[in-house]
Amino acid sequence: MPKIAVLPGDGIGPEIMVEALKVLKVIGEQYHMLFEVNEYPVGGYAIDHFGEPLPDTTLEHCLQSDAVLLGAVGGPKWDDLPGESRPEKALLGLRKELKLFSNLRPVKVYDPLVEASTIKPEVIQGVDLLVIRELTGGIYFGERTKVMTEKGIKVSDTLTYTEEEMERIIRLGFETAMKRNKKLASVDKANILESSRVWRKIVNTMAKEYPEVEVQHVLVDNCAMQLIRNPKQFDVIVTENMFGDILSDEAAMLTGSIGMLPSASIGTEKVAMYEPIHGSAPDIAGLGIANPLATILSLAMMLKYSFHMNEAATQIEQAVDHVLQAGYRTKDLATNKIESTKLTGTKEMGDLVVQVL
Amino acid sequence: MPKIAVLPGDGIGPEIMVEALKVLKVIGEQYHMLFEVNEYPVGGYAIDHFGEPLPDTTLEHCLQSDAVLLGAVGGPKWDDLPGESRPEKALLGLRKELKLFSNLRPVKVYDPLVEASTIKPEVIQGVDLLVIRELTGGIYFGERTKVMTEKGIKVSDTLTYTEEEMERIIRLGFETAMKRNKKLASVDKANILESSRVWRKIVNTMAKEYPEVEVQHVLVDNCAMQLIRNPKQFDVIVTENMFGDILSDEAAMLTGSIGMLPSASIGTEKVAMYEPIHGSAPDIAGLGIANPLATILSLAMMLKYSFHMNEAATQIEQAVDHVLQAGYRTKDLATNKIESTKLTGTKEMGDLVVQVL
Numbered sequence: 128m129p130k131i132a133v134l135p136g137d138g139i140g141p142e143i144m145v146e147a148l149k150v151l152k153v154i155g156e157q158y159h160m161l162f163e164v165n166e167y168p169v170g171g172y173a174i175d176h177f178g179e180p181l182p183d184t185t186l187e188h189c190l191q192s193d194a195v196l197l198g199a200v201g202g203p204k205w206d207d208l209p210g211e212s213r214p215e216k217a218l219l220g221l222r223k224e225l226k227l228f229s230n231l232r233p234v235k236v237y238d239p240l241v242e243a244s245t246i247k248p249e250v251i252q253g254v255d256l257l258v259i260r261e262l263t264g265g266i267y268f269g270e271r272t273k274v275m276t277e278k279g280i281k282v283s284d285t286l287t288y289t290e291e292e293m294e295r296i297i298r299l300g301f302e303t304a305m306k307r308n309k310k311l312a313s314v315d316k317a318n319i320l321e322s323s324r325v326w327r328k329i330v331n332t333m334a335k336e337y338p339e340v341e342v343q344h345v346l347v348d349n350c351a352m353q354l355i356r357n358p359k360q361f362d363v364i365v366t367e368n369m370f371g372d373i374l375s376d377e378a379a380m381l382t383g384s385i386g387m388l389p390s391a392s393i394g395t396e397k398v399a400m401y402e403p404i405h406g407s408a409p410d411i412a413g414l415g416i417a418n419p420l421a422t423i424l425s426l427a428m429m430l431k432y433s434f435h436m437n438e439a440a441t442q443i444e445q446a447v448d449h450v451l452q453a454g455y456r457t458k459d460l461a462t463n464k465i466e467s468t469k470l471t472g473t474k475e476m477g478d479l480v481v482q483v484l
Numbered sequence: 485m486p487k488i489a490v491l492p493g494d495g496i497g498p499e500i501m502v503e504a505l506k507v508l509k510v511i512g513e514q515y516h517m518l519f520e521v522n523e524y525p526v527g528g529y530a531i532d533h534f535g536e537p538l539p540d541t542t543l544e545h546c547l548q549s550d551a552v553l554l555g556a557v558g559g560p561k562w563d564d565l566p567g568e569s570r571p572e573k574a575l576l577g578l579r580k581e582l583k584l585f586s587n588l589r590p591v592k593v594y595d596p597l598v599e600a601s602t603i604k605p606e607v608i609q610g611v612d613l614l615v616i617r618e619l620t621g622g623i624y625f626g627e628r629t630k631v632m633t634e635k636g637i638k639v640s641d642t643l644t645y646t647e648e649e650m651e652r653i654i655r656l657g658f659e660t661a662m663k664r665n666k667k668l669a670s671v672d673k674a675n676i677l678e679s680s681r682v683w684r685k686i687v688n689t690m691a692k693e694y695p696e697v698e699v700q701h702v703l704v705d706n707c708a709m710q711l712i713r714n715p716k717q718f719d720v721i722v723t724e725n726m727f728g729d730i731l732s733d734e735a736a737m738l739t740g741s742i743g744m745l746p747s748a749s750i751g752t753e754k755v756a757m758y759e760p761i762h763g764s765a766p767d768i769a770g771l772g773i774a775n776p777l778a779t780i781l782s783l784a785m786m787l788k789y790s791f792h793m794n795e796a797a798t799q800i801e802q803a804v805d806h807v808l809q810a811g812y813r814t815k816d817l818a819t820n821k822i823e824s825t826k827l828t829g830t831k832e833m834g835d836l837v838v839q840v841l
């Protein structure tokens with residue numbers, strides 16, 4: 128029986144998770160699949176109850192699961208804690224310990240939501256790109272130093288990669304491009320960083336194994352511009368950890384509806400992790416207005432990538448589409464421009480998806 | 485007599501510089517100022533003629549000048565050269581040798597150009613922000629290593645700052661905020677980087693000296709989103725070198741008219757450097773269609789910051805406004821939506837500004 132570790136986390140995490148689990152239940156019934164689903168504490172909730180953001184038992188259970196579904200972590204309550212004991216540390220710990228070296232973020236503009244963006248509809252209509260971000264290396268995990276000098280403190284963070292680490296994420300970029308539109312944008316800062324120059328060399332060498340893939344090197348600053356100027360030029364974007372952090376958030380915001388965007392973190396082991404890209408939104412937690420669709424779509428990614436239930440995944444995606452087409456919107460998606468909008472709460476939105484299924 | 489070193493550089497650099505120098509000449513006459521203006525080779529042009537992107541004589545003359553006006557450097561012709569000998573190296577050399585620790589990039593949306601952006605007019609109309617980027621530290625100038633290990637090459641780049649380096653740029657942020665709208669956004673990645681945590685502490689300590697300034701800490705990934713969601717929330721943004729590189733390009737693109745945006749790089753010594761933020765645009769070089777306004781506005785910044793000729797600077801800015809109001813547009817700014825647009829070449833645009841002056 129496939130094992131799913133559910134980590135609701137903080138803020139709106141628990142409420143949106145409830146809706147995703149309703150969807151999972153229906154899918155299980157329809158496909159005659161039994162999933163073992165267990166919830167574990169993480170983030171601020173875990174700090175409050177167990178004294179640390181990623182308790183050992185949570186980590187242990189995640190390691191023994193096939194997939195992890197995470198809500199969101201963090202909130203102002205824990206913002207003044209030192210780096211090591213903050214809720215976000217749980218994310219970094221899970222990434223490292225579960226060896227999740229890749230983060231996949233599909234950025235898709237839904238036609239009925241094209242008006243939600245601050246970008247003009249003609250620029251974003253039809254955007255369907257995928258950012259692949261390296262997740263367990265780079266400046267996130269390099270050495271840090273802090274020493275006293277005559278000029279005061281001198282502090283450093285190190286961006287470091289082995290060839291192996293770069294190769295596996297770049298390969299994933301090529302493989303994914305082959306399954307999509309055979310277009311790969313590799314983002315680096317090769318005019319400055321030595322690591323980017325090695326990265327670029329690996330891309331060029333590997334490109335020979337994928338002659339069908341059209342490869343483009345884009346400098347990170349230029350990519351930040353191009354995403355705004357003409358996002359449709361991109362299909363698969365592959366990049367290192369920090370650049371991926373910045374660019375995937377920028378790309379997500381293009382859609383104007385980050386409440387819609389799922390993500391998958393996949394690694395060298397069996398277990399993978401799925402989570403919405405939005406945060407814990409403590410300001411609206413408990414009000415019943417949070418958008419559960421990103422978590423539901425993360426569940427769809429889980430069914431596809433971890434359990435090869437492609438049909439079920441597509442079914443969920445289509446159900447979401449359907450509900451949006453029918454005019455239902457949680458508060459984050461509602462624009463007063465469109466008259467037919469039906470304002471919908473968290474639970475109602477989950478119920479609507481379940482109904483369509 | 486104030487000395488100006490002019491570095492036209494590559495691509496469209498020389499053509500746009502001609503127009504800026506026409507404007508300087510008129511201003512000199514009007515204000516009875518004599519400027520000593522000398523041109524020196526830089527970038528790809530210097531590589532072709534003198535074997536290096538920043539010849540010693542160019543650097544020497546810049547060091548002895550009051551201000552440097554730069555066109556643009558780089559182009560495909562020199563893209564395959566190794567890092568150390570590329571045209572861009574000249575920029576880094578000038579920044580380091582002239583000790584230009586700060587890069588100021590005003591991002592202003594001109595009303596007549598509000599349609600040029602891919603962002604909706606209501607989101608960007610009235611945007612008037614300033615990105616202050618640290619320019620001589622961080623991962624741009626830290627140690628780089630490349631060693632062989634059993635996992636192949638292991639490569640690293642180091643992001644390093646002294647407290648002193650951070651203090652002076654942050655202080656500039658506060659001082660500038662005091663002269664503008666007393667709002668400062670400090671961008672970092674304090675949830676990951678040790679350097680960002682020291683940075684944030686310095687900001688918080690210095691904030692006590694500027695009780696009138698409203699300070700906001702923004703994580704770099706969130707800033708990349710907020711710039712798209714609601715750029716008007718920002719006034720002065722201060723950040724480290726690499727984040728500034730990415731965010732200032734993103735912010736510039738919001739306007740849809742990077743052909744309009746100037747920059748100033750100011751340091752600890754007398755000499756400062758001014759340049760448009762756009763590149764050398766080799767694809768349109770020599771066609772007489774490049775937009776000279778960013779270079780002309782960079783000249784205006786020079787008059788203001790290096791020569792305290794505020795009135796002359798304002799006069800140039802108003803002349804540019806005037807020409808745009810009258811419907812004149814270079815190709816990069818022309819939208820076929822507006823009927824009254826008068827397509828204008830590089831030289832004609834320069835002439836128009838001179839006429840208004």
Ligand SMILES: CC(C)[C@H](C(=O)O)[C@@H](O)C(=O)O
Nearest residue numbers: 215216218219372675676705
């Ligand atoms: C919370 C933070 C550490 C994290 C990151 O920077 O990776 C977040 O921004 C993300 O993108 O998942």
Ligand SMILES: CC(C)[C@H](C(=O)O)[C@@H](O)C(=O)O
Nearest residue numbers: 318319348572573575576729
């Ligand atoms: C050309 C390059 C080295 C430079 C930089 O990264 O600083 C450029 O992008 C800039 O912003 O001036």
